[in-house]
Amino acid sequence: MHYPWWYVPVLTAPMLIAIIAVLHVLVSHYAVGGGLFFAVEVSHAYRTGNREYLAYLKRHAPFFILLTVVFGAITGVGIWWTIGLASPLATEVLIHTFVFGWATEWVFFVLELTSAFIFYYYWDRLPPRIHQAIAWIYAISAWMSLVLITGITAFMLHPGTWLESPSFWRGFFNPQFVPQVISRTGGAILLTALYVYLHSSLTLPGGEVRNLIIQRSTRPALLGAVLITVGGLAWLAFLPPSARMALEAAAVLTVLTVLIFALTIVVFVLLYLGPYRNPGWMTPGFAAALLLFGLAAFSTGEFIREAVRKPYVVYGVVLGNQILEKEVPEFRKEGFLQSGWWTRQFVADRYPQVIQNGRILPERLLQLSEQDRRLLGQVIFMHHCNDCHAAETGYSAVGPLLFSRPREMLVDMIRHLHETHYFMPPWSGTPEEAELVTDYLLSIAPERPRGIYPTLEQLEARR
Amino acid sequence: MMEPVDPSTLGPLPAPFWFIQFFKVLGFILHMVPMNLWFAGMFLTLVLYKREGHPRQWAERLATLMPVIIAFGVNFGIVPLLFIQVAYPWAFYPATILTAWFWLAIIGLLLVAYYGVYAFAFGVKPDRPMPAWRYAAGWVAAVFFLIIAILFSNGMSLMAAPERWKSIWLAHQVAGAATGTGHNFADSSLWHRWPMVLGMAFLTTAAWSLIDGMFFDAKADASYRQWLTKYAFVLGIIGAVIYVGSGTGYVFGSWPKEVFQYMWSGWRLPLTVLTGASPALVLVVLFLIRIRGLSPLTAALAGVAQLVVITLNAVSRQIVQNIELAHYAPVWKIPEKPDWGPMALFLGTFAVGTVVLVWMLQQLVRVHRGEPSVAES
Numbered sequence: 001m002h003y004p005w006w007y008v009p010v011l012t013a014p015m016l017i018a019i020i021a022v023l024h025v026l027v028s029h030y031a032v033g034g035g036l037f038f039a040v041e042v043s044h045a046y047r048t049g050n051r052e053y054l055a056y057l058k059r060h061a062p063f064f065i066l067l068t069v070v071f072g073a074i075t076g077v078g079i080w081w082t083i084g085l086a087s088p089l090a091t092e093v094l095i096h097t098f099v100f101g102w103a104t105e106w107v108f109f110v111l112e113l114t115s116a117f118i119f120y121y122y123w124d125r126l127p128p129r130i131h132q133a134i135a136w137i138y139a140i141s142a143w144m145s146l147v148l149i150t151g152i153t154a155f156m157l158h159p160g161t162w163l164e165s166p167s168f169w170r171g172f173f174n175p176q177f178v179p180q181v182i183s184r185t186g187g188a189i190l191l192t193a194l195y196v197y198l199h200s201s202l203t204l205p206g207g208e209v210r211n212l213i214i215q216r217s218t219r220p221a222l223l224g225a226v227l228i229t230v231g232g233l234a235w236l237a238f239l240p241p242s243a244r245m246a247l248e249a250a251a252v253l254t255v256l257t258v259l260i261f262a263l264t265i266v267v268f269v270l271l272y273l274g275p276y277r278n279p280g281w282m283t284p285g286f287a288a289a290l291l292l293f294g295l296a297a298f299s300t301g302e303f304i305r306e307a308v309r310k311p312y313v314v315y316g317v318v319l320g321n322q323i324l325e326k327e328v329p330e331f332r333k334e335g336f337l338q339s340g341w342w343t344r345q346f347v348a349d350r351y352p353q354v355i356q357n358g359r360i361l362p363e364r365l366l367q368l369s370e371q372d373r374r375l376l377g378q379v380i381f382m383h384h385c386n387d388c389h390a391a392e393t394g395y396s397a398v399g400p401l402l403f404s405r406p407r408e409m410l411v412d413m414i415r416h417l418h419e420t421h422y423f424m425p426p427w428s429g430t431p432e433e434a435e436l437v438t439d440y441l442l443s444i445a446p447e448r449p450r451g452i453y454p455t456l457e458q459l460e461a462r463r
Numbered sequence: 464m465m466e467p468v469d470p471s472t473l474g475p476l477p478a479p480f481w482f483i484q485f486f487k488v489l490g491f492i493l494h495m496v497p498m499n500l501w502f503a504g505m506f507l508t509l510v511l512y513k514r515e516g517h518p519r520q521w522a523e524r525l526a527t528l529m530p531v532i533i534a535f536g537v538n539f540g541i542v543p544l545l546f547i548q549v550a551y552p553w554a555f556y557p558a559t560i561l562t563a564w565f566w567l568a569i570i571g572l573l574l575v576a577y578y579g580v581y582a583f584a585f586g587v588k589p590d591r592p593m594p595a596w597r598y599a600a601g602w603v604a605a606v607f608f609l610i611i612a613i614l615f616s617n618g619m620s621l622m623a624a625p626e627r628w629k630s631i632w633l634a635h636q637v638a639g640a641a642t643g644t645g646h647n648f649a650d651s652s653l654w655h656r657w658p659m660v661l662g663m664a665f666l667t668t669a670a671w672s673l674i675d676g677m678f679f680d681a682k683a684d685a686s687y688r689q690w691l692t693k694y695a696f697v698l699g700i701i702g703a704v705i706y707v708g709s710g711t712g713y714v715f716g717s718w719p720k721e722v723f724q725y726m727w728s729g730w731r732l733p734l735t736v737l738t739g740a741s742p743a744l745v746l747v748v749l750f751l752i753r754i755r756g757l758s759p760l761t762a763a764l765a766g767v768a769q770l771v772v773i774t775l776n777a778v779s780r781q782i783v784q785n786i787e788l789a790h791y792a793p794v795w796k797i798p799e800k801p802d803w804g805p806m807a808l809f810l811g812t813f814a815v816g817t818v819v820l821v822w823m824l825q826q827l828v829r830v831h832r833g834e835p836s837v838a839e840s
Contacts, residue, residue, distance in 0.1 A: 002553075004560045004632060007640035016567075069534055070577045077537060078570040084548070085563045085643070088556035095548045096474050100805035103486070106541050107809070107816040113534050114823055121531075125830050134826075137819060168805040341466070345629060346639035378638035386640065 003088040003322065004342045005383045010394035013086035014320075014387050018306055020082050022299045024075035026191070029184065029298070031068035032146045033192030033224070035112075035139035038064070038119065041216065042135050046128040052209045056200065061120045063199055069116060086387075089322045090156070090313035097162075097171055098152045105148040111141040146188065147181055154180045156314050157305070158240050163316045179234035186227025187298060190267070193221030194294040197275065197287040214282050218275040225268045232264075232301075240315055243308040246423050253307055256300050263297035310388070311418065311425040319425040320387050328428050335362055336380055336429030346379055362432035370439065377440025380433055384425075392444045402445040410438045465625040468553055468792040475800035476549065482806075483546050484781055490542025491777045492770075497536030499667035499773075501529060502612060502660065503702075505580065505605040507668060509598070512587075517690035521672065524680055526587045526601075529580050537573070550797075551622065554788055558622035561631050563643025566618045572607045579604030616657045621647035623787040655713035658705050663772060665702025666745050669695040670769035673752065677762035681831065688757045692749075695765070699749040703742035706772075710739050722786050731782065738775040744768045 006013045038057065045053040083091045095102070115138035119131065126134065154176035155162070162171040196217050204210040236244070247253050270290055274281045311320050319325055330339065337343040338360045347360055351372065354364040365376060381391065385398065392399040402410065414434040418426040427434065454462075476483060504525050512522035547555055559566045583601030586593040621627060624647070631645040647653060676683040676691045683691075714735070718726070726735045745768040752761045785794050 003556045004641045005639075006560050006563045006643050007637050008643070020570075066578075066581060069530075070581065071574065073534065073537060074570060074574045074577060077541070077573075078567075080544075081567060081570050084556060085560055085567065088552070088560065091548070092474070092552040092556070095545070095552070096477055098805075099477050099545065099549050100802060100809040102545055103542070103809045104805075104812045106538070106545070107812045109538055109541070110535075111816055111819055113538055114820060117531050117534070118823055118827065122827065122830060126826060130826050134823065137823065168802050342632070343639055346636075349633060375638060379640075382638050382640035 002340070005322070005386065006085050007382060007386060008086075010390055012386060012388065012390055012395050015395050017079065017082045017086050018303060020075055020078045021306070022302050024072065024079055025302050026295050026298055027067055027072040028076060028146075029188040029191045030064075030195050031072045031112075032142045032185075033188030033190070034064050034068065034195070035135070035142040036189065037192045037196065037217075037220075039132070039135040039139040043132050044216070046132060050209075050212075053212060056204065056209050056213065058123050059203060060196070060199055061123065065116060065120055069113065073113075087313050087318075087322065089324070090318040093314055093318055094152060094156070097166070097168065098155070100168065101148055101152055101172060105145050108141040108145040108148070112138055112145065115141065143185070143188075146184055150180045150184055151177050153305075156312075157243065157309055158238065159315055159317065175238040176235065179231050179238055181231070183228050183231025183235060183301075186224040186229075186231055187301075188224070189220050190224030190228060191294055191298065193217040193224065193271075194267075194287070194291040197282060198284070198291050201282050201284045201287040210282070211279055214275045214279045218271060221271050222268070222276065225264060225271065228264060232260075239308065242422060243315075246308045246310060247304070250307070250423065253304060256304050256307075260297055260300045260304065263293055263300065267293050267297060310423040321384050321425050321428070322387065323425070323428055328426050331428035332430065335360055336384060336433050337365075337376065339428075340383060343379055343383055347376070351376070362430045365432050365436060373436050373439045374443050375440075377436035377438065380429060380437050381440055384428065384437070392446075398441065399444045399446055402441055404448045405445070407438060407442065410441060411435060414438060414441075465628055465791055467790065470792050470794075470796040471798060473553065473792065473797050475798040477800065477802040478549075478806055479799055479801055480550070480795055480797070482801075483550050487543045487546035487550065488774075488777045488781050490539060490546065491780075492773050494536060494539040494543060495663070495773045495777065496667060496671075497532045497539065499660070499664035500525070500532050500671055501536060501580075501608050503664035503668045503698075504532075504671075505529065505601070505608055507698075509583075509601050509605055512593075512598075512601075517687050518694075520682070520687060521691070521694065523587050523589065524675065524682075526584050528675075530577075530584055533577055533580060547622075550794055551784075551788060551792075553792060554622050554625060557625075557628055558647075559618050560643065561628060561635070561641050561645040562618050562621060562647065563641065565614045565643075565646055567643075569611050569614050572611050572614075576604040576607035576611070579607070612660060613653070613657055616653045616660075617647050620650050620653040620656065623784055624650060624652075625788070625791050650717075652713060652717035655709045655717055658709035659713060659776075662702045662704070662706025662709060662742070663776065665698050665705065666742055666769055666772060667702075669698035669702060669749060670745065670765045672698070673749075673757060673762045674766045677757055677759055679831075692753050692757050696749045696753045699742075699746050703746050706742050707739065714739065718783070719787065721790075722783055725786050726779070726783065734775070734779055734782075738779040741768075741772040741775050745772060 008016060038061070042054070042057055044050075045057060115134050118126070119134045119138060122134075123131070151172040151174070155171045155174045158174050158176045159171055160174040162174065196213060200210055200213045204213070236247075239247075247257055267290065270286075270293065274286055274290070309315060309320075312318060312325075313320055313322075317325060319328075323331060327339070337347050344360065348355055351368065354360055354368070365373070368376070378391075381398075389396050389398040391397065405413075411434050413420050414437050415427050415431060417424040429437075508522045508525045508529070510522075511518035512526065513519075514522075579600040582597050583593075583604065586597030621631070627647065627650070631647070632641055635642045635645040672691055673695050676688050680687075714723070714726075725731060745765065748761065748765045748768045752765060755761065788794060
């Protein structure tokens with residue numbers, strides 16, 4: 001372990017990333033799609049001289065700014081904050097590889113911010129052509145930041161040829177780049193339409209402008225849904241084999257994959273039946289339902305995107321437990337506790353008797369008392385397993401998975417982690433350390449629930 | 464105490480170290496200007512908003528600009544933080560993980576504070592009183608900004624003190640895993656650096672007030688500008704006293720011996736003295752303005768003088784940070800493997816972005832001057 005591990009009870013630290021990331025994407029896609037919406041619609045309103053439509057767009061702008069510039073921007077920083085806390089090694093790898101991608105994205109952020117504020121605060125003061133130009137600067141900058149960040153996040157799922165020959169460009173233009181740019185662009189367009197429906201249905205009681213908005217937003221929304229589907233299918237096609245298998249093997253991911261397609265179909269059908277065929281249906285309730293379905297589809301998609309990478313954080317490079325894949329043999333040889341600075345210090349502080357010449361002697365670990373063995377087993381659990389598993393209760397808690405397993409089975413399972421479940425990282429410790437983890441796991445394993453299938457002895461007794 | 468890190472075992476830097484330092488310092492300077500304005504400015508705005516006449520006028524002006532100031536302050540903060548993580552990941556991540564909940568709290572506090580600022584700013588109407596909840600939201604924001612600065616200093620000061628990590632970690636861990644409830648509040652350098660920034664924030668607010676009143680505020684008349692000269696001078700004195708007082712404590716009370724020796728010798732000596740004495744430059748300009756009155760030249764001089772203060776501070780801080788961490792990993796010995804292509808992409812985008820930015824600002828200037836824009840003429 002290169003870095004200390006942050007223990008977040010019940011939830012696990014990486015789940016904080018997922019929570020903040022989901023909240024962020026629900027707004028950041030609107031920030032991108034909204035840029036295109038304003039650029040196209042303001043141009044249309046100026047061209048047709050539709051003052052009422054312009055007035056509506058002006059009313060929509062503060063809603064957009066308050067949501068995207070405040071919540072979107074701060075949660076964006078929040079993701080960065082959280083990945084550094086919960087996944088520091090992966091963040092270090094990403095930053096070293098893509099520092100100039102992020103720096104370039106920052107330039108687009110500056111342009112986004114400046115143009116957004118000028119667009120809003122100088123409405124009615126700038127000549128129409130300049131106002132439109134500013135809107136397009138925002139739209140292009142926002143889309144460019146989507147493209148840049150997608151290159152980096154897509155890399156985490158499938159670095160492609162970067163693994164053989166690491167370079168910025170190989171990493172950036174990875175197999176997942178184009179599919180994800182297509183689906184995210186579609187998502188941005190669709191989600192924006194859904195936000196616009198909700199805002200307009202709440203702020204406009206009816207009339208021509210509302211019909212115009214509904215009419216003009218529906219085709220882009222349908223286009224967005226098509227792009228999501230095309231990008232999503234390409235995403236599936238270009239998944240690394242392990243990620244594709246994870247979708248089939250992990251029941252929760254199978255359910256979520258079905259759910260996301262179902263939600264997309266529901267949104268598509270509602271769009272067609274509602275705003276496209278029956279604009280009169282667009283009441284606040286209908287618009288809110290549409291937006292909720294859209295947000296649910298997005299959240300599901302983001303969760304799947306994060307989950308299918310297992311056992312990696314950066315595919316083929318950084319494992320979920322913050323170890324470089326290439327370090328695993330060394331960890332197995334030297335010992336997990338010995339190989340990490342923080343774990344080694346912990347042992348040195350508590351159990352100096354197991355150390356000789358600065359090295360932890362595995363055989364001495366087994367000579368410790370039962371209580372101490374459990375504690376060291378917990379230390380290994382925290383650093384090796386807690387990134388995906390809570391202990392006794394909480395997210396993917398390991399305790400309930402272990403009930404009544406015999407010790408030998410547990411030890412064997414730990415020593416062959418990635419062979420029993422390929423989406424688990426390989427065991428990265430010595431056989432003695434596997435015994436310590438087993439000691440700990442057995443101490444937190446609950447009793448067999450009452451009423452569940454009986455043991456063989458009980459079945460025999462019943463005969 | 465943490466064991467020294469062999470620099471050759473660290474991942475190669477994707478750019479020459481001077482390049483990383485340059486953009487880290489540049490980004491820090493860019494960040495400091497708006498950050499200073501919300502740090503001291505929000506508090507001052509709330510106090511002066513309750514008064515009448517020019518103080519109220521000043522408060523209303525800054526309040527309406529505050530949402531934009533915060534947006535740019537947050538945005539500019541990305542650059543130094545990005546390059547910190549490139550240069551010192553081995554120091555940055557442990558320090559922030561050990562203090563994780565405090566570090567993460569910055570995001571939550573900032574989100575609430577930012578909405579608080581909007582609530583306050585949208586309530587500023589010259590012809591009607593502000594609802595109490597909006598004013599209260601402004602206070603929440605101002606207090607949160609002060610807390611955010613402490614929490615930020617908490618993480619950053621711990622980053623520069625790896626010798627503290629082990630004791631903090633062992634006191635806040637479960638089976639060796641950090642609970643994230645550790646803190647560095649006992650470190651005296653934190654309590655010197657935080658007021659130092661506050662002092663700088665008063666100075667920046669003083670300089671900004673003069674520049675805004677001279678160049679940008681269309682409602683600023685002679686009487687208001689006259690008031691500004693007095694007000695900025697008072698702010699400048701308060702800022703300089705806080706800055707010099709806490710800075711003296713920081714240098715003489717909390718610098719480790721090797722840092723002290725390094726910064727008080729060779730070519731660093733004039734830099735250290737200038738960094739500490741630079742607020743005097745601002746005070747001299749503010750004093751001149753107080754006597755001779757505000758003009759475009761003197762307003763610009765006040766801005767330049769304060770930029771010198773911030774720049775000297777940023778450069779000195781960078782050098783001190785390198786020396787503080789040199790014990791554990793001499794940053795200048797970390798191998799470099801510059802990624803020229805992406806670096807060119809960034810620099811090219813930076814150049815084009817600057818042109819676009821200037822064009823946009825040019826349009827604003829034309830609006831303010833009532834001229835037709837380039838595209839229209």
